[in-house]
Amino acid sequence: MKQPTFLLDGMPVPFEEGQTIMDAAMAADAFIPHLCHHPEFKPQGSCKLCTVKANGRHVSSCTMQARDGMEVENNTPDLNDKRRTLLQMLFVEGNHFCPSCEKSGNCMLQALAYELEMLSPHFDQFYPDRPVDASHPDVLLDFNRCILCELCVRASRDVDGKSVFALSGRGIGKHLIVNAESGRLADTDFSLLDRAAHVCPVGVILEKRKGFAVPIGQRLYDEKPIGQQMERLAARTAKVEV
Amino acid sequence: MLDKRKIRLATTSLAGCFGCHMSFLDIDERLLELIERVDFDRSPLTDIKHCGPCDIGLIEGGVCNAENVHVLREFRRNCKVLIALGACAVNGGLPAQRNHLDLGQCLQEVYLTGEGLVNGQIPNDPELPLPLDKVHPIDEIVRIDYFIPGCPPSGDAIWKFLTDLLDGRTPRLGHPLLRFD
Ligand code: SF4
Ligand code: SF4
Ligand code: FES
Numbered sequence: 001m002k003q004p005t006f007l008l009d010g011m012p013v014p015f016e017e018g019q020t021i022m023d024a025a026m027a028a029d030a031f032i033p034h035l036c037h038h039p040e041f042k043p044q045g046s047c048k049l050c051t052v053k054a055n056g057r058h059v060s061s062c063t064m065q066a067r068d069g070m071e072v073e074n075n076t077p078d079l080n081d082k083r084r085t086l087l088q089m090l091f092v093e094g095n096h097f098c099p100s101c102e103k104s105g106n107c108m109l110q111a112l113a114y115e116l117e118m119l120s121p122h123f124d125q126f127y128p129d130r131p132v133d134a135s136h137p138d139v140l141l142d143f144n145r146c147i148l149c150e151l152c153v154r155a156s157r158d159v160d161g162k163s164v165f166a167l168s169g170r171g172i173g174k175h176l177i178v179n180a181e182s183g184r185l186a187d188t189d190f191s192l193l194d195r196a197a198h199v200c201p202v203g204v205i206l207e208k209r210k211g212f213a214v215p216i217g218q219r220l221y222d223e224k225p226i227g228q229q230m231e232r233l234a235a236r237t238a239k240v241e242v
Numbered sequence: 243m244l245d246k247r248k249i250r251l252a253t254t255s256l257a258g259c260f261g262c263h264m265s266f267l268d269i270d271e272r273l274l275e276l277i278e279r280v281d282f283d284r285s286p287l288t289d290i291k292h293c294g295p296c297d298i299g300l301i302e303g304g305v306c307n308a309e310n311v312h313v314l315r316e317f318r319r320n321c322k323v324l325i326a327l328g329a330c331a332v333n334g335g336l337p338a339q340r341n342h343l344d345l346g347q348c349l350q351e352v353y354l355t356g357e358g359l360v361n362g363q364i365p366n367d368p369e370l371p372l373p374l375d376k377v378h379p380i381d382e383i384v385r386i387d388y389f390i391p392g393c394p395p396s397g398d399a400i401w402k403f404l405t406d407l408l409d410g411r412t413p414r415l416g417h418p419l420l421r422f423d
Contacts, residue, residue: 097339098422099329099393105423114420120332120389124382127334129342216423225417 004068009075013066021061021072022050026234031227032074033083033112035201036149037062040237041158047090047149049083049112084116091121093172095128095144102211103203105219109147110202111226133178135186139197140206146176147202156196164190176204249408250296252283252321256310257337257377258303260286261394262328266300268397279408293320298407300327301386304334305378309371318384323407326386327400329393329422331379336393338377345375388413392421 005012006021008030015024025032026039036047045063052061053073061072073079090109098104133141148167153176156164164185168177180187191197197205216222220229255263263286269276284293293299299321305311318324329335340348354362380386390403399419406413 091333095339095342096333097329097335099336100339101423110422113422114417117414117416117420119391119415119420120326120381120386121379122381125334125338125379127338127341127376222418222421 006070015066101203108201111221135184151199159195249280251280253285253300256303257306262302265394307371
C-alpha cells in the first residue's frame, strides 16, 4: 500500500498513520518553528509558534494529525509575520536581557527571533518584577525568562515522577510555581539529575557554577541558524541533553 | 560636474555605555569610505552640540532621564530616518534592569544609607537632569524607523545596515550578523 503523504509548502512529506504534522516534518528534516514542542513529551499546543495553514485553516502542527493529501503552508510571509508577533509578545511579557543571560546562543526563543528576523520587541515592555529563586544548591531559577511552555512541568511529572513545577493563575497573571509550601526549589526533592533540569528551552532553569563555560559567540545557534538544525531538534532525548 | 549631495548623519548616546559608538568605530578603515559619502552632524565624533536637519540619526542607549527625552525629540524632529542602535535603545538594556526597583530607594541606598557612607547627599545640582522613574526603549517615546540589535552590534552589522540604507536597499541583518548579545 502506498504510504500516505501530505504537501508541506509543496514538498511531499510521508507520514505514519497517527503522526502529527510536526512529527512527520521533523522526520523529513523540514523545519517548522516551535517552542513548547519537544519530541520526547506529549504535545500540548500552547505556544502557537508552530501554527501552519492546513487545507486553508490555521492549526497547531504539533497537535494536528497529518492526513493523506493535506496541503500545508508553513514558511510563508503571512505565517512568519504572525509568528514574529507571538515572539515579540513573549519578549515584552518577561525580562529578556540577552547580553547577561547564560542561555544566550543556546536559547530557542532567541534563535527563533533570529530566524524570523525579529529586530525589535515592537510592543511596550512590561518589565515585570519576578524575583529569582537561588535557594537550591545546584540550580538557579530565573523566572524573568519563563515562557510558560510547561516542558519542565511535563518532564518533572511524566519522567521524574516528582511534579516539582506547575503553572498557576490565569491570563497575564499566569506564572510558574514550585511545588513546596515555601515555594522554594530548595524545599523540593528536585535534583540536577532530573530530566526537568535539562529541558527548559530558555534561560530559566540554570545549573549553578557552570556559567559561560562556552563563550558567547560559539554556541549552538551562533554556529548555525535554528532553521538548519531540525535533525538535532528531532533527536532531542534525555541522553543528548543532560 | 554635478556633486552628489552628501548624506548628513547624526549620532548620540543616551542611556548607553558608548559601546555602540566604539563598535561603530570598529568599521575601521571603512570609516574613510563612509566619510566620502556622509557628513557628520551632531555626534561625539564632531562635538557639534545640537542636531540640524539630517538624513539619518543613530541613537545609542535608552531613555533614563529628562535630558535623554529632549535629545531624542531633537533627533526625531531633525532626522528623516531614525535608527535605534544596540540593545539599550531597542529594549532598555542594562540600565532598564533597575526598573523593578523603586527609584527613591535606589538613590537613598546609593547616596545615604549604603555601607560605609558618611555625610552622604543625594546630588541635587540644578544642572543634573532628573532621572525618570523607569528606563524606556526609545521607540516608547518617539517613532523609530529601524532597529539594529546587539550588545553592542558588531562593526560588520552596523556597516551592513548603513551601506544597505545608503545604497537604497532594504537593510537586512541575517545570520551571523543578527545577534541580541
Ligand atoms: S532566555 Fe533567551 S531570549 Fe530570554 S534573555 Fe535569555 S537568551 Fe535572551
Ligand atoms: S521554566 Fe522553562 S521549561 Fe519551565 S515553563 Fe518556564 S520556559 Fe518552560
Ligand atoms: S510548538 Fe506547537 S503550539 Fe507550541
